[in-house]
Structure formats: C-alpha cells, structure tokens
Amino acid sequence: MYNAALVRYLTRRLGDRDWAxxxxxxxxxxxLRQTSIQNERxxxxxxxxxxxxxxxxxxxxxxxxxxxxAEQERDEMVEPEETTIERAQExxxxxxxxxxxxxxxxxxxxxxxxxxxxxEIAEALELSPGSVGTTLxxxxxxxxxxxxxxxxxxxxxxxxxxx
Amino acid sequence: MQHxxxxxxxxxxxxxxxxDEAARVEAHVKECPQCAAAVAEAxxxxxxxxxxxxxxxxxxxxxxxxAAPKKRVDPIVWRVAATLLVVAAGTLVVFRNAGREAQIAxxxxxxxxx
Numbered sequence: 001m002y003n004a005a006l007v008r009y010l011t012r013r014l015g016d017r018d019w020a021x022x023x024x025x026x027x028x029x030x031x032l033r034q035t036s037i038q039n040e041r042x043x044x045x046x047x048x049x050x051x052x053x054x055x056x057x058x059x060x061x062x063x064x065x066x067x068x069x070a071e072q073e074r075d076e077m078v079e080p081e082e083t084t085i086e087r088a089q090e091x092x093x094x095x096x097x098x099x100x101x102x103x104x105x106x107x108x109x110x111x112x113x114x115x116x117x118x119x120e121i122a123e124a125l126e127l128s129p130g131s132v133g134t135t136l137x138x139x140x141x142x143x144x145x146x147x148x149x150x151x152x153x154x155x156x157x158x159x160x161x162x163x
Numbered sequence: 164m165q166h167x168x169x170x171x172x173x174x175x176x177x178x179x180x181x182x183d184e185a186a187r188v189e190a191h192v193k194e195c196p197q198c199a200a201a202v203a204e205a206x207x208x209x210x211x212x213x214x215x216x217x218x219x220x221x222x223x224x225x226x227x228x229x230a231a232p233k234k235r236v237d238p239i240v241w242r243v244a245a246t247l248l249v250v251a252a253g254t255l256v257v258f259r260n261a262g263r264e265a266q267i268a269x270x271x272x273x274x275x276x277x
Contacts, residue, residue: 008220011219011220012216012219012220015219087218087221088221090218090221091218091219091220091221093218094215094216094218094219095219097215098215098216098219109212109216110216112177113213113216117179118174118177118179131170132174132179133170133171133172133173133174133177133179134168134169134170134173135170136170136173136177137169137170137172137173137205137208138169139212140173140205140208140209140211140212141169141208143211143212143215143216144207144208144211144212144215147211147215
C-alpha cells in the first residue's frame with residue numbers, strides 16, 4: 001500500500017532506484033515479521049531510514065564507484081538532446097542541494113513530501129511533534145537557498161564561457 | 164500576539180495545528196503585514212522545495228549496479244581445459260596399450276625362438 005511512496009522516498013534519499021527498491025523490499029519483509037505495528041506508515045519509514053543508516057558505510061564506497069562510472073559514461077556518451085541535458089543538470093543540482101542538508105532535515109522533508117503528517121514524522125525520526133515545523137521550515141529554506149545559489153553560479157559559468 | 168515564528172507558519176500551512184491555534188494564526192496574519200509577508204515567503208519555500216525534490220526523480224536509473232559482478236572464470240576456459248584433459252588421458256592409455264602390445268610381441272617372439 002505504501003510501497004510507491006516508500007520507494008520514491010528512498011530513491012530521493014539514495015539517488016538510485018534499484019537500491020531504493022532493495023531497501024523497500026527488505027523493509028516490507030521486516031514488517032511481515034512484526035506482529036503488531038501501531039502506525040504502519042511511520043513504522044515503515046522509520047525502519048527504511050534505519051536500514052539506510054546501516055548502509056551508510058557502503059554508501060561511501062558506492063559513491064566512489066558511482067563517480068567512476070559516471071566519468072566512464074560521460075566519455076562514452078553520445079550528445080543527448082538539449083532537454084535531456086537541462087533535466088540532468090537540474091537533477092544534479094537538486095541532488096547537490098539535498099545532499100547539503102543535515103540528515104534529519106533531509107529525512108523530515110522527504111517524508112513530508114510523501115504525505116506523512118507531523119506526528120508520523122516525529123515518530124519515525126524520534127523527534128518531538130512540536131519541533132517538526134521548525135525542522136521542515138529550516139529544511140525547505142536551506143534547500144531552496146542552496147539550489148538557487150547553485151543555479152546562480154551555473155548561470156555565471158555559462159556567461160563566462162559564452163563571452 | 165507576538166509575531167509568528169517560521170516553524171509555526173509552516174505547521175499552519177501544512178495543516179498541522181489544532182483548530183484553536185490555526186484560528187489564532189489566521190487572525191494574526193490578517194492584521195500583520197510583516198507576518199503575511201513571512202507566510203508568502205514560506206509558501207514559496209514549500210513549493211520550491213517540492214519542485215526541487217521532484218527534480219531528483221529525473222536521476223538516471225541503474226547507474227549503480229545492484230551487486231558488483233563477481234569475477235568468474237569464463238565457462239569456455241573450463242571446457243577447453245576439460246577437453247585437453249580427456250585428450251591427454253586418452254593419448255596416455257593408447258600409448259601405454261601400444262607399449263604393452265609391443266612388449267608382449269617381443270616376449271612371444273623370444274619364447275618362439277628359444
């Protein structure tokens with residue numbers, strides 16, 4: 001029932017859809033083993049988040065691997081259409097801006113985007129419900145500001161390259 | 164009522180406040196241009212953040228392999244090795260048999276001549 005939301009949440013967090021599906025699957029396997037879960041959605045997001053945290057070390061290795069692969073791919077890549085470049089650049093900037101957030105801010109925001117309410121976010125992240133608003137407002141402001149900063153420096157780079 | 168803090172504004176816009184609290188915030192925003200501006204800004208951040216997160220979904224799929232491919236010996240190598248082994252064993256048997264027959268032949272020739 002929450003599979004699509006959970007996979008999207010994890011994809012946005014991890015930057016890789018296949019990996020996200022693996023973690024989501026593992027989360028549901030664990031859910032099946034549980035006899036009683038009070039709030040299913042909060043529980044699923046909390047467990048998935050913990051699995052991601054456990055994989056933090058692997059993440060480092062994967063990132064290095066990813067960077068290497070991306071480099072290889074860039075060398076082999078045929079010039080894609082303009083719109084594809086534009087979208088890929090936007091995705092890359094979004095990734096950078098999201099990565100710049102503090103983990104708690106990032107997770108709260110990603111959960112909110114999947115429709116979790118403040119109580120569910122508080123439960124999943126072990127926050128007090130009263131602090132969720134502050135966390136989200138900080139996360140949103142920082143995300144937008146760092147994205148805009150990236151956009152601005154890109155525009156300047158392009159201007160310099162053109163002149 | 165004092166000015167609204169950013170967290171409260173976001174809570175309000177996200178519909179996370181109780182009815183009483185929401186009513187109080189609404190009344191204040193109506194009378195306070197400063198907080199009304201802060202609400203407008205917060206709406207912009209909410210929409211902007213949402214749009215940025217959606218851009219993440221454009222990330223290419225399958226950039227990272229699910230599992231690193233294991234280094235395996237190519238099956239053709241095994242097949243070649245097996246063939247060589249069979250051929251070598253066969254040759255050995257044939258040679259040994261040939262040797263024994265020659266020996267037998269020599270032995271019987273010796274017997275016959277004596």
